[in-house]
Amino acid sequence: DGGITQSPKYLFRKEGQNVTLSCEQNLNHDAMYWYRQDPGQGLRLIYYSQIVNDFQKGDIAEGYSVSREKKESFPLTVTSAQKNPTAFYLCASSLARGLAASSSYNEQFFGPGTRLTVL
Amino acid sequence: AQSVTQLDSHVSVSEGTPVLLRCNYSSSYSPSLFWYVQHPNKGLQLLLKYTSAATLVKGINGFEAEFKKSETSFHLTKPSAHMSDAAEYFCVVRGPYTGGFKTIFGAGTRLFVKA
Numbered sequence: 490d491g492g493i494t495q496s497p498k499y500l501f502r503k504e505g506q507n508v509t510l511s512c513e514q515n516l517n518h519d520a521m522y523w524y525r526q527d528p529g530q531g532l533r534l535i536y537y538s539q540i541v542n543d544f545q546k547g548d549i550a551e552g553y554s555v556s557r558e559k560k561e562s563f564p565l566t567v568t569s570a571q572k573n574p575t576a577f578y579l580c581a582s583s584l585a586r587g588l589a590a591s592s593s594y595n596e597q598f599f600g601p602g603t604r605l606t607v608l
Numbered sequence: 609a610q611s612v613t614q615l616d617s618h619v620s621v622s623e624g625t626p627v628l629l630r631c632n633y634s635s636s637y638s639p640s641l642f643w644y645v646q647h648p649n650k651g652l653q654l655l656l657k658y659t660s661a662a663t664l665v666k667g668i669n670g671f672e673a674e675f676k677k678s679e680t681s682f683h684l685t686k687p688s689a690h691m692s693d694a695a696e697y698f699c700v701v702r703g704p705y706t707g708g709f710k711t712i713f714g715a716g717t718r719l720f721v722k723a
């Protein structure tokens with residue numbers, strides 16, 4: 490089955506600790522995204538990557554880092570610099586066909602999410 | 609600039625009655641529009657998308673949405689609610705942005721279905 494997997498499902502972090510959230514996809518999608526979801530708010534973009542070895546900051550990148558060494562994988566590290574990391578984190582992927590208008594039609598496919606709690 | 613507004617944070621309906629979840633958008637260009645559903649502690653699942661082919665879009669689980677350019681709306685409807693429809697729904701707009709495309713999520717509408 491093709492899809493996106495995220496692990497772990499639940500993660501607990503102590504103050505001052507870095508933690509890494511895993512995201513893997515076997516959909517052969519070029520683009521991958523990380524979102525943060527807080528209660529009563531829509532999704533906010535943390536980082537995205539349209540191609541291997543390249544990634545861009547989203548709207549709330551401070552305190553986070555990513556890497557894209559393989560097409561299938563886009564791990565997110567929540568660093569100690571992120572002051573309020575408790576949230577639900579969602580990874581997504583989509584086809585990326587450059588700047589053609591049809592690229593806007595490509596929906597994003599989402600993983601099941603990781604709930605991060607700071608103790 | 610693009611934006612999306614979901615007009616209701618909560619909607620409550622009785623099982624078997626119609627569902628209406630409202631979404632208005634703003635975009636300088638003809639955008640693509642999507643509706644996603646999220647059940648508790650789960651990822652988002654695509655319900656339907658508008659890509660300029662037809663203004664009335666049919667999705668999964670009996671949902672549909674109509675694109676109305678004059679009203680800049682993309683409301684989600686279903687003729688008869690089922691208990692399993694209780695979830696959070698997100699309206700999403702995607703359109704051109706510097707160097708590519710930008711995807712903007714609405715704040716979400718939580719649908720409650722009463723027996």
